Amino acid sequence: MNLQIAALLAQDGLTNGAIYALLALALVLVFAVTRVVFVPQGEFVAFGALSLAALQNGAVPKTIWLLLAMAVIATILELVALARRRAAARAYMLAVAGWLVAPALVAALLWFAAPLKLALGWQVCLAILSVTAIGPLLYRIAIQPVAQGSVLVLLIVAVAVHFVLGGMGLLFFGAEGSRTPAFTDAMYQLGGINVSGQSLYVYGVSALAIGGLYWAFSQTLYGKALMATAFNRVGARLVGISPNFAGALTLTVAAALGAFSGVLIGPITTVYYDSGFLVGLKGFVGAIIGGLVSYPLAAAGALLIGLIESYASFWASQYKEVIVFTLIIPVLLWRSLKTRHHEEDQ
């Protein structure tokens, strides 16, 4: 291996790592706020990439049917809950507006905008929007009814949701993979090393997204509410932050980050309906290296995974996954020897 190749692999590794980092952040956030180890995060990635591919062909992403179906179910659940509480009429109207009308508007937008073959930038926005809208609905339907359950029950529900969304992915997008066009074909020379514009895009946009999240969590009211919930669920509840609201908002952010990652990864590799799982898993591994609590550590762990994967695929491509997942064990050993742990679970 010469320096050229090493640099190329590093570039690849960092590109994938940046995407894993976005997913790791989403996973840390969802876990901190809702205690759910959010296995279906990978499906958002696949949905994002494949929706964009559909829009590229001028087709309506079939996920809008899922969106509409979920909107109807969520609205019914919400109305029943309101009726049990004997809520005021205004609450019913808000519920219908939020849970039924808003997702329906998103679906309608996709329906009418898809055949227009808008510019790539608009298509990216539409793809991300269509997936993001699934986030809060998923929370309302699948997670909110068990939100008080143990971490284990939440995990199993998340795994089941992963199965459902994976199956839907095959149904909507078929078994063939898709590759979306690169945002740019530009190539730059940096000290004798070729750097693709696409990877610079990924770095820049990931950094921007991470910076944006940081800003949102430290500066905006809703961001602070989420942080408060993550820090102390009971305390947040006492100061008036509804855990259900926080959960739905968190899943919205997670879905957006997932779709965003999908859009970024689409030009790099062919995405299949089930590709998201391994991608999400690697993000999860990064998050775990960060202990599922620290955002910078999670991001660093994700970058590390990207690099390991890239070099492993060069040396022993057949054993790429084996190497990536086995190398975690020494990392865990190091963490285990470093921390003297003592805490009560749950």
Next chain:
Amino acid sequence: MSAGAPRSAFVRRWPVWATLAALAVAPAVVPQFYVTLLNYIGLYSLVALGLMLLTGVAGQTSFGQAAFVGVGAYATAILTTMFGWSPWLTLLIGLLATAAIAMMLGFVTLRMSGHFLPLATIAWGISLFYLFGTLPNLGGFTGLTGIPALSIFGFELRQERHFYYLIWAIALAALWGTHNLLDSRLGRAVRALKGSLTMAEAFGVDGAKLKSIVFLYAALLACVSGWLYAHLQRFVNPTPFSLTASIEYLFMAVVGGAGNVWGAVIGATLITLLKEVLQDFLPKLLGQTGQFEVIVFGILIVVLLQRAPDGLTPLVQRLLPRRRPADPAPAPALAHRAVAAATGRPLLEVLDATKEFGGLVAVNNLSFELRQGEILGLIGPNGAGKSTMFNLISGLLPLTRGNVRFNGETISGLAPYHIAARGLARTFQHVKLIGQMSVLDNVALGAFLRTRSGVAKACLKLDGDDEARVRYLAAQQIRRVGLGAQLHDAAGSLPLGKQRVVEIARALAADPALLLLDEPAAGLRYAEKQELANLLRQLQGEGMSILLVEHDMDFVMGLTHRLVVMDFGQKLAEGLPADIQRNPAVREAYLGAA
């Protein structure tokens, strides 16, 4: 005991006998297809049973069980087909390999809480799956064929109907052994691992070691299932050992529920039938094949867990006759710790103890001693650092500086379970009982260090003698603190004041030389406080030394021999209760400037 008791116990267990009878005659009466199904249910039950213990009871989630099944299956497949070894020998090799891997994974992850075991097991499960598929000589993703049939005493188990009996004999033996294990000394400790680790360690349980044992136990069960699978199918490929399969095992364990070993069978049955039905009927119903099975399957799991978060076993148990457990029969006493009479020599010495949390100094250069046979009170206003001091003594928190000596030996720096072994037992300010477990079992956990039976003895029910002694002792201690009527109640159902008293009984069951009581009288009514004071005096009369943290001044003044007063982490005063009451500094700390 009435003469009819044994027979009625037999009769009350009719659901178990009925199940066993049905299992025994099934292969003779049901069609081949159902025999196959039952075989798989048996194989899955073995794996789910280990997970029920590991995940459901001990709270450690593993995504690697299918990989352990794979180790068992591939070990025998490789060694029998390539080297012609006997399947019984390859079972042993598979078990050894599984044990080595499980111990390594356990060592790496189980000392930490939370998500490290799931991650490590996902990682190793995926790695092994790809290894099976890519290593040369293992047949790739198409697999290995030509695995010989098992034979027992020269009888070849070639037919599924015959293999059935081997599978279910092993599965039922595992169910019986695991049931016994859960109901033993180690079983009580395992039930404490989920959420009560601190408490368990204070009574001598080495949490990380116990978690490793449970992980190993579950892995070995999975390995046996894999060995059986390979010889039933006579063919292996990587697919049944993938992460997806591990996830299905988790579904079985969680859907079944953790309350009872039969939960594993219920979970395995339900998931197997559900998949079978969906794969069979959905395509007919919808007129096309596709991913509908997995979608409907996922939705059903979500709905099921939303309706029954604790799994199906509690629902099934509600339909069955309830057994009221008998009070423990009298049994010989356990060995008692030799305690010297009140000699007045120092038993516990705290020397310049300091504890800093970041910049906050919770305990600052505190020194005091407790003499053999006395009741020493540690008092002070809220936030004075009393409970922190308590945790420093019992080893729950490490000291920043200073030294704690017990019986002339330095104990600071030792793990809580090692300190417990030296004769310290404590209660907790925030009650730490295992809510679903009976008062009797909670108290019996206190005697963890007084008997020695391990996993093998417990599984084979060879610990009956020890158990009878422990249970009788626990019952005696519970009666002693006045809760004899609540012996079999779930500890969590008692009012808080009584739960504190259960904590005292549990500490007494440990037969300590020094009893550490953290606010034992909080939440008790006046008469109950009087009874508690009498009990403590009586214990002191029997030679026990007691360190008491308390808020209730009347309670403390009438009971203790000496008092140490803390304020802002420091010692404010020390002396006889009467002197302390007159001490101006103490009055100021409690009542503000006079």
